[in-house]
Amino acid sequence: MTKVFILSSLSLVFVGLYGVLTRKNIVKILIALNIIETGINMLLVAFGYIEGGLTPILQSDLSIANLDKMVDPVPQALVLTSIVIGLGTTAFALALAIRYKNTHNSNLITATDEEG
Amino acid sequence: MNSVVFLVVIPLIAAFLSLFLETKNKIIMYLVTFFNLLFTIFIFKSGCIPFNVAIGGWKAPYGINFVVTDITIYFLLLVNTAAVISITLVKDIKEYQFYSFYFVLLAATNGMVLTGDMFNFYLFTELSTFAIAGLVAYKRDRLSTGAALKFLILSSTASLFSLASIGLIYKTLGTLNFADIAVKLPSLNQASFNLILILFLSSMLVELKIFPFNLWVVKSYEGSITSVNMFTHGMLGTAGIYGAVRILLIVFPNMYKTNISTILMILSFMTVIIGEVGALKEKI
Numbered sequence: 565m566t567k568v569f570i571l572s573s574l575s576l577v578f579v580g581l582y583g584v585l586t587r588k589n590i591v592k593i594l595i596a597l598n599i600i601e602t603g604i605n606m607l608l609v610a611f612g613y614i615e616g617g618l619t620p621i622l623q624s625d626l627s628i629a630n631l632d633k634m635v636d637p638v639p640q641a642l643v644l645t646s647i648v649i650g651l652g653t654t655a656f657a658l659a660l661a662i663r664y665k666n667t668h669n670s671n672l673i674t675a676t677d678e679e680g
Numbered sequence: 681m682n683s684v685v686f687l688v689v690i691p692l693i694a695a696f697l698s699l700f701l702e703t704k705n706k707i708i709m710y711l712v713t714f715f716n717l718l719f720t721i722f723i724f725k726s727g728c729i730p731f732n733v734a735i736g737g738w739k740a741p742y743g744i745n746f747v748v749t750d751i752t753i754y755f756l757l758l759v760n761t762a763a764v765i766s767i768t769l770v771k772d773i774k775e776y777q778f779y780s781f782y783f784v785l786l787a788a789t790n791g792m793v794l795t796g797d798m799f800n801f802y803l804f805t806e807l808s809t810f811a812i813a814g815l816v817a818y819k820r821d822r823l824s825t826g827a828a829l830k831f832l833i834l835s836s837t838a839s840l841f842s843l844a845s846i847g848l849i850y851k852t853l854g855t856l857n858f859a860d861i862a863v864k865l866p867s868l869n870q871a872s873f874n875l876i877l878i879l880f881l882s883s884m885l886v887e888l889k890i891f892p893f894n895l896w897v898v899k900s901y902e903g904s905i906t907s908v909n910m911f912t913h914g915m916l917g918t919a920g921i922y923g924a925v926r927i928l929l930i931v932f933p934n935m936y937k938t939n940i941s942t943i944l945m946i947l948s949f950m951t952v953i954i955g956e957v958g959a960l961k962e963k964i
Contacts (some may be wrong), residue, residue, distance in 0.1 A: 593833055600837070600840050603841050642850075653806075657829065660813070664825050666823050668826070673830070
């Protein structure tokens with residue numbers, strides 16, 4: 565099961581990377597960035613996953629006996645933070661994209677005609 | 681010295697306050713920057729270096745800590761001195777967005793130098809990316825908007841690679857603390873070592889403006905106002921250099937003869953040559 569998680573997350577990363585490298589529309593680039601980010605988040609969660617694991621909450625003395633069956637909570641905390649960071653990046657980049665549309669009259673990002 | 685946290689917290693508080701204080705923002709900017717510089721000199725003179733501060737009382741391998749060593753304090757002095765020099769170039773009174781982004785950048789660069797935790801380092805790097813992109817886009821014309829958007833896309837793609845390398849470090853070594861990684865590193869095999877180092881270093885090269893990743897620099901320097909160029913070079917560059925120095929020399933020492941120093945030397949040499957050739961080719 566962990567292998568399925570890791571393979572699917574890596575394929576998401578590469579699909580997103582292809583999108584970032586080849587598309588020219590800004591909105592499509594941002595969607596591809598979000599796909600990469602989803603893949604990385606899934607990779608982090610897969611690193612802490614245990615087959616048939618329990619939620620990592622210490623409720624009673626009985627749950628201390630099951631410590632080695634619990635999933636690792638640290639990658640989940642990292643993923644939570646990185647989701648918030650990704651939301652901030654996307655919101656800020658979309659605000660910049662609106663201004664780019666106003667100043668360039670186009671949604672396409674280009675390498676050459678930047679001047680003027 | 682628990683109060684070393686003030687170097688990060690007070691600029692962040694000022695970043696929120698700058699939304700409401702319209703004309704007093706310039707005074708607050710001078711006050712906060714000089715406070716940071718004086719506080720760094722006070723730590724430098726106090727003679728209790730090296731020390732580390734556990735945030736929230738959680739001890740080092742489990743919680744996040746701030747580490748101040750002999751090399752850290754010099755980089756802290758460099759960053760804050762660069763901040764003081766570059767705010768003297770802010771002549772007229774700007775709008776509140778400029779000051780807010782500047783305070784976030786000050787907090788992020790101080791945090792990048794101070795932190796002793798891998799994930800915290802990633803967070804401060806992202807924060808400084810936002811601040812630099814906002815400051816570059818402050819001029820609101822055609823050139824600066826394009827430059828800021830390109831920098832934001834390039835830098836967020838690179839930082840996702842560093843997030844993947846942080847995940848790999850946690851999976852293989854079970855820790856995120858810099859000192860703890862350095863202790864546990866001999867149990868890592870060479871393939872994982874190379875993968876982690878390449879992923880993390882390629883994300884740091886964007887901040888360091890090394891050749892294959894420095895194409896954002898020209899447009900962002902051309903499109904932004906002069907003090908923002910000083911911020912980008914003096915504060916973000918210095919903090920990025922310290923990040924690379926710490927990752928290369930302290931956390932990942934050259935244990936498998938991975939020629940990473942040769943590669944870095946060739947890349948920096950090419951940066952100098954290609955940068956000079958590009959500057960000579962400019963007409964204006």
